[in-house]
Amino acid sequence: MRIAELSRRSGVSAPTIKFYVREGLLPAGERTSHNQVRYSDTHLHRLRLVRALIDVGGLSIAATKAALAEIETPGRPLHGVLGVVHRSLAREHPALPEEQLAAAQRDIDQLAQRRGWRLTGESPALRNAVDALATMRQLGLDDLAGILDEYAAAAEQIAAAELDLTVQRAQQGDDVLAEKTAIGIVVGGALVLSLLGLAQEDASARRFPPPAPPGAPSGTPR
Amino acid sequence: MRIAELSRRSGVSAPTIKFYVREGLLPAGERTSHNQVRYSDTHLHRLRLVRALIDVGGLSIAATKAALAEIETPGRPLHGVLGVVHRSLAREHPALPEEQLAAAQRDIDQLAQRRGWRLTGESPALRNAVDALATMRQLGLDDLAGILDEYAAAAEQIAAAELDLTVQRAQQGDDVLAEKTAIGIVVGGALVLSLLGLAQEDASARRFPPPAPPGAPSGTPR
Numbered sequence: 001m002r003i004a005e006l007s008r009r010s011g012v013s014a015p016t017i018k019f020y021v022r023e024g025l026l027p028a029g030e031r032t033s034h035n036q037v038r039y040s041d042t043h044l045h046r047l048r049l050v051r052a053l054i055d056v057g058g059l060s061i062a063a064t065k066a067a068l069a070e071i072e073t074p075g076r077p078l079h080g081v082l083g084v085v086h087r088s089l090a091r092e093h094p095a096l097p098e099e100q101l102a103a104a105q106r107d108i109d110q111l112a113q114r115r116g117w118r119l120t121g122e123s124p125a126l127r128n129a130v131d132a133l134a135t136m137r138q139l140g141l142d143d144l145a146g147i148l149d150e151y152a153a154a155a156e157q158i159a160a161a162e163l164d165l166t167v168q169r170a171q172q173g174d175d176v177l178a179e180k181t182a183i184g185i186v187v188g189g190a191l192v193l194s195l196l197g198l199a200q201e202d203a204s205a206r207r208f209p210p211p212a213p214p215g216a217p218s219g220t221p222r
Numbered sequence: 223m224r225i226a227e228l229s230r231r232s233g234v235s236a237p238t239i240k241f242y243v244r245e246g247l248l249p250a251g252e253r254t255s256h257n258q259v260r261y262s263d264t265h266l267h268r269l270r271l272v273r274a275l276i277d278v279g280g281l282s283i284a285a286t287k288a289a290l291a292e293i294e295t296p297g298r299p300l301h302g303v304l305g306v307v308h309r310s311l312a313r314e315h316p317a318l319p320e321e322q323l324a325a326a327q328r329d330i331d332q333l334a335q336r337r338g339w340r341l342t343g344e345s346p347a348l349r350n351a352v353d354a355l356a357t358m359r360q361l362g363l364d365d366l367a368g369i370l371d372e373y374a375a376a377a378e379q380i381a382a383a384e385l386d387l388t389v390q391r392a393q394q395g396d397d398v399l400a401e402k403t404a405i406g407i408v409v410g411g412a413l414v415l416s417l418l419g420l421a422q423e424d425a426s427a428r429r430f431p432p433p434a435p436p437g438a439p440s441g442t443p444r
């Protein structure tokens with residue numbers, strides 16, 4: 001297909017497609033004549049993957065490139081794919097006093113120990129967790145340390161369900177397992193946050209029901 | 223304190239502090255003489271709050287401003303704070319065919335119905351969830367629909383634990399309840415994602431143990 005059709009089918013503008021080619025996120029099309037470049041379904045799929053990582057997952061161009069390189073290296077163990085994709089999710093570190101960071105690090109270490117988590121200590125997820133906890137404490141949310149295990153238990157349930165899917169895919173001989181694992185982590189994270197938003201809305205609506213409109217009889221079912 | 227001390231204590235550079243004042247994220251300091259501006263502990267706290275929302279929560283300047291305005295309007299019901307903070311977390315929508323979006327919308331609607339969630343349908347979390355699910359399907363992760371309830375159940379547990387904290391804070395007469403609720407949602411989301419990353423690392427390490435280094439005796443405890 002030509003770039004116009006690729007653009008129509010992917011929803012990505014032609015200039016953005018060219019930008020992705022220049023940035024190395026998308027292989028160049030095949031030049032068939034002086035003024036014509038042809039793209040295949042492989043390009044379409046890759047474009048969808050790039051937009052998923054960037055738009056839905058919130059990854060940067062550089063992080064997307066790193067994740068794609070890892071996915072495409074044949075024979076990479078899945079655990080390695082996980083590591084690279086996690087590294088692509090690293091965040092900026094807030095400026096926090098050393099002693100507050102050290103205290104949060106101790107709490108996360110103890111949490112990992114209580115949960116029996118096998119961690120290498122190299123994942124940016126560890127630093128992100130420490131940053132988030134220290135930030136919450138600094139802003140007076142000390143009580144949050146009391147529900148760390150609730151957060152962790154919920155995270156374990158999701159991770160276990162996701163891994164079951166990965167194992168099923170591997171048993172079925174899925175040939176794009178690394179790609180699906182990466183999408184599962186990045187877009188799955190966005191799904192988790194959005195469902196958490198909905199669950200928060202529900203929990204809040206139950207506990208703090210909005211006031212009835214003026215004149216409405218009390219006890220009206222909502 | 224002067225701007226140099228505010229910068230040192232907050233870890234935010236003086237030019238960035240001035241930028242935040244111009245953008246309306248931070249009230250101006252008090253001008254005490256021709257060349258001197260004084261800042262208070264209130265400024266320091268506000269600066270930490272801004273950095274938490276931007277650095278840890280990943281909010282934009284505009285979204286941070288909207289969230290702060292909501293937090294500071296006296297008498298806003300907590301449920302309203304939740305709505306505004308959720309709106310600040312809206313993401314860019316990926317280009318997806320209408321019928322794929324409609325199918326994902328049906329699945330999320332049915333999920334909400336199964337879970338008994340009370341939703342207004344106005345939250346961007348709803349659209350974010352639909353986008354994430356449709357994106358995953360488009361990239362071949364159809365099997366994911368089978369674990370939507372696992373994701374939802376985990377989200378409910380977290381939301382319930384968070385709301386318990388909010389209720390306890392309200393009972394203790396916490397005077398910055400709206401602020402803490404907003405931080406809890408934004409920074410709490412970052413904490414959830416990082417703990418999910420750690421749980422994924424643990425689950426993967428258990429199921430796909432890395433190969434033993436060459437020459438290592440088999441069965442070596444790790």
